[in-house]
Amino acid sequence: MTLQACASTEVPLGQASFAEYRQQTIAWMQENRTFQTTDHPAEIEWNAPREWRPKAPATRGILLVHGLGDSPWSFNDVGEALAAQGFLVRTVLLPGHGSKPADMLEVTLKQWQQVVREQTQILEREVPTVYLGGFSTGANLVLDYAYEHPNIAGLVLFSPAFKPANTYAWVTQYIGWFRPWLAKPDDGVRPMQTPVRYLNVPTNGFAQFYRSALLAQMHLDKGAYDKPVFVAITEHDSVLDTGYVLDTFNARFIHPFSRLIWYGNEPAPGQKNPKVVVRNDFLPEYRIARFSHMGLMFSPANPLYGVNGTQRICWNGQSSADMQKCLNGEPVWYSDWGYREPGKVFARLTFNPYFEWQSGVMMEVLAYP
Incomplete structure (x- = not known):
């Protein structure tokens, strides 16, 4: 893949090293991104694939994969915590991301799987022990790879989207040709994107x-996963x-070191166990009514x-009047969508x-073997 190819709308894949992948992805973003601020370098x-190196030579590595509409910024704090240990x-930028939402009109699951496969294999050439981590859709992608490759040492999963809450999500596979956007783009109400994520997706x-969720369910239906797994959900x-x-988690992630953090009320007795x-x-001291899908990975x-x-996200499923109050900087509470x-x-x-406590639990899981 040449830099000339990176200047096209075709996302760069197929590199031989992480450095080359990062360089070509940055070149592609510079040509294709709709910038949201005047600080283009920031x-x-x-949004670029990123690397954190520990102070001492590493023997363990982890590749982190963001979710739908998001970016490598999702792991800014998690990556730093892992490198400190x-x-x-390393992070990746999934094809269709990092530029503008319209670039996702033609993206495929195979492209997402390809970047995970390529960058995992590159990482495996540099360290003997490799873990995978993912957020939401990214969790599905790394689970898919890990089930197919038993050399992966374990998983770190934030808000894993194994099964959508919306029971009509399956319809999206069939309606894109006549309804390319579920929410009309550039309607003057819903913002399209922020400096680090999309707010409207084709x-x-x-x-x-x-x-990707169907892939995850297929693997999970087949049997247990016996490597250590860290999960955080709300x-x-x-x-x-x-x-x-x-x-x-209770039925399939059977390793004794596996842990799931559940933010919310106590689960039913049949769902609660020591893991x-x-x-x-x-x-209320933080004005938090309930935790959100995306908030688990970020430090205060x-x-x-x-x-x-x-970056205050005011597009949160409320009235336009309340959204405007939020945008005006008035005091707010925090919640999920x-x-x-x-x-x-x-x-x-x-x-x-x-976040700090959560990172400690994560590191306890990754301490094995």
């Missing part, structure tokens, strides 16, 4: 997400079927998404007050 860096950490993007996730994830750790997600100190972050209470304005929760 936006490129936030000796991991060589129908085809949702279709590929759904297909009970009130608006995107995924959290009950399915919890039941799947499931519960934390309350109603934290994150410069974009933290308590004092610059679509949650409302009378008299309160809600922004999306984009940080996790338990």
Whole structure:
């Protein structure tokens, strides 16, 4: 793949090294991205594949894969935490991302699988022990690869989208040809994207997400996964079927070191076991009504998404009047998409007050062997 090819709308794949992959992806973004701020270099860096190297030579590595509409920024804090514990950490940018939502109109699940496969194999040539991690759709992609490749040492899964909460998600596979967008683009109401994520995704993007969920379910239906797995989910996730994830964890992730963090109310007695750790997600001291699908991976100190972050997501399933109050900088509460209470304005929760503790649990899982 040449740099000339990177200047086209075809996303660069097939590189021989991570450095080449990062370089060509940056060149592609520079040609294709719809920038959201005047600081173009910062936006490129936030969305580009990234690497964290530990201080000492690494013997363990982990590849982290973001979710639908997101970017490598999803792992800004997780990557730093893992590198501090000796991991060589890398992220990828899934094809169709990092530029503009319309670039997802023709993307395929096979392209997403290809970048995971290529960059995992490159990482395996550099360190003897490789883990995979993913958020949402990315969790489906790494689970797919891990089931097919037993040399993967374990998994780190944030809000794994094994099964969508929307029971009509399957329809997206068939309607894209006559309805390319579920929500009309550039309608003057819904913003299209932020500096680090898309807020509107073509129908085809949702279709590929759904297909990734089917892949995950296919593997999980076949049998158990015996490597250590760390999972973090919130009970009130608006995107995924959290009950399915919890039941799947208990039935399929059988390694004794595996742990699932459940943010919310206590699960039913039949779903709770010593490998499931519960934390309350109603934290009024932070003005948090409930945790969100995307917020689990970010420290309260994150410069974009933290308590004092610059990226407040006001498009959160509320009235246009409340959204405008949020945009105007008025005091808000935080929640997942679509949650409302009378008299309160809600922004999306984009940080996790338990982040440091969560990172400690994650590292305990990854301490094996």
